[in-house]
Each structure stands twice: as structure tokens, then as C-alpha cells.
Amino acid sequence: MSVQFVVNGRKVEVDPPARMTLADCLRQQVKLTGTHVGCEHGVCGACTVIVDGEAMRSCLMLAAQADGATIMTIEGLSSDAELTPLQLAFKKNHGLQCGFCTPGVLMTLHALLTQEPYASEERIRDVLSGNLCRCTGYIPIIESALEARAAYQDQARSAQA
């Protein structure tokens, strides 16, 4: 089955079997292995990508359902040369240890803070309930998110001006 989508600004055409999830298609066919697959049944959030501006679990989406979509994966967050404020905040605050959950956490936070740059700490905690991390104990993740939030607010202000 032919499926076309735009991923990280690049148009791709793939030919996934019907049963292939978007997560597996991104990893195996598009060769973007930054998206991680943990549980394969919607519980851990490691596979989170941004589809048409909204965070979604790519293990609970068929590749076929992404036909025509615009997708962002962790590889699309920054150019290789420079980290974004969100990534810098994670580096500074030890928001990751093994890094397995990190692509999903960053995609979730990027979608949230882009849509809601003034999200409260409670809202951020609530949203992160959909991402499991076995290493950090979550506190450094929340601290990183709160620090990065200011950059999304600046961006929203300059977009308005």
C-alpha cells in the first residue's frame, strides 16, 4: 500500500504492509530510529511523535493512517549543529539518564508548549502522566520543562508581534 507523508519537512513515499504501525514504519522504512518503541500497546509514551501538530502514540497508529499527514519526530526538533532550548534545558537539568523515554517526552513537551506556552506546572505534570520514565524520577524532567517554557513564551510573543 502506498503511503505518503511529510516527515521533518521531507516528503516521503513508503509501502508499508497494512499491519505496520507508524512507529515501525518510521524506524524501519524511513530509517528514523530516534522514535523509540517500548510497550507497543499505548502505555509508555516512548513512541510519541507529532502528527499535524498534535502529540500521538505512533505505536497506536497504522502507517496507513498517516497518509497525507505532516509528521515531526525527535530528529526534526533541531538541526544537528544546535540544540533547542528544550534540549538544552534537559541537558542542564539532567532531564534524562538512559534516554530511552526521552524522544517521547520531548515530542510531548514540544507539542504541549507550542500549543500552550503558558501551561502551568500542574498541566505539565498532568500531560507527562502519559510518558513513563524508569530512570529520572520525573523531577528533573519537570524542572527541564519549566525552564524551557520561557523560550516557548518568547516565541509565542514574537510570533504575535
Add this chain to the structure above:
Amino acid sequence: MKLPDFDYHSPTSLDEAITLMATPNARVLAGGQSLLPIMAFRLAAPSALVDLRKIKGLDKIEITQDAIHLGPMVRWRDVERHEGLAAALPLLTQAMEHVAHYQIRNRGTVGGSLAHADPAAEFPGIAVTCDARIHLAGANGKRVVAAGDLFVGPLETCLQDGEIITSIELPRWPQARRWAFEEFSQRRGDFALAGIALFYDLDGERRAQNVHIGVIGATDRPRRLPGAEAALNGQALSDEVIAKACAAACAEVDPPTDIHGSAEYRRSLVGTLLQRALVKASS
């Protein structure tokens, strides 16, 4: 696990979808947030998936004078963002805040939730409590069933093979109606161990009338609690009346025991949640 193999269809009209659903063991695919997990567990292995995403108009929210009409493809996210729903049916929007996690809310739908019929899911509980009417279409034509008749058991509905939920109709409310929703889950966004949705109207002497109480999580399907309702109908809500209703509620549920909680715990939780809900609704 990887999904079992199937044929994938994405029809652009409801008629086409109904025709495709005649394939033996075909299933509708809506948000996929329940169906794909159960397929990954091999609890379901449909021969074909009929994806509703390209059929126009199934994601509409319409508020008329008498009713709220939700298309089956309305997502949790759409309910959360809609301008008029919170004022028109506050019990619905409040309860929907408890459904699943951020990413799942961007795909999960109201129609999928009804058809999946998880006994702990919030929306089926609201549909039963609020006397929703479920519109269905299939090869044998259209029909309407009351939400109270839709659910047969855990993950089981009265939908016939190939039938598709096309719309959910919830009656509008009088402004002054009293209501509350309470649930308990172990983590934010998890399925509830138990939950209570209720509303009633007050008559001229501030007595509760038209009491509707629905329970989720503590029974094999979402259902009303007629014993507790009878204890409240025609009464002014005092501590004593509330205690009687809670005792009736505990006596009329038959909760399951599983790794998340024992039957006794869930039974007692039903009473506690009903008490909290009644205090909230009456204050």
C-alpha cells in the same frame, strides 16, 4: 507484539463503510486507541479494518435546542476544546477530563469508547446516566438504542455484526440542574477503579427529583443504581438521606476482584464516591 495481519480500508462514505463491514470478522477502526492494543495482545484478530477517518461529518458536535449530537469520531480533545459543551452539559466535559492521557486524547473517540464498552470507561457511564440515544446503521438499515440497553457485559454491546455507531444524542439540561462526577484511579489518566456520575433536579420545596446515578468500574458494565436513586427521589438531601443512599449503592453493586482492587474495596469505594458526589452536588 506486532499486529496480526488484516486488510485495511478507508472508505469515503458511510454506505461504502457499511458494505465493507459485511466482510466476515471486519471491524471499524476509529481512534485505534483500544482496538490496536487488543490486537497487539492478540485478543482480537479482525480480517479487515474499516477506518472511518475519511468519511466527512462524523466528527461534528452539534448543540440544538433539545439535544447535543456527537458524531462518533469526536475525539476527547474535541470535547475538551469545544466552546459551548461545558455550559450545555457540564457533567460530560467534567467526566471527560478523566479519560486517558494527552496523546491518547488526541485520537480516542466517543464512538470507539461506546463500542469498546470497557466497564471502567467514563463516556459509556455518562451516556447511561444521561439517557443518551445511540444511532446505529448497518446492512439491515438504521435503528436507535438507549445507552442503557447498549451494554451487555465487559467489552460487549448489543451491536450486530457490521453495525456502525453514527451519532450519539444526549438530551439538553435545565439550567438549574444539580450534578457531580467523582472517580478514583491509581494514577492520573488511568482507568477508574470506580466512578459515580449523577444529576437531579430540585422541586419547589428543595427536594431531589428525577435522580439519575450511574456507576463505572465497579460493575460488569456501566449502569444506573436504582436503589440509591429511590433513596433520594422526593427527599431533601440531609446527611441521613445521603448515608441511606450510599448504603443502598454499596448493596446493589457486585464489583470484580482483580490485581487493582478487591471486590470489598470497590464496593466501599462506590459508597465513598457517591457520598462525595452528593455533597458536591448539593452545596
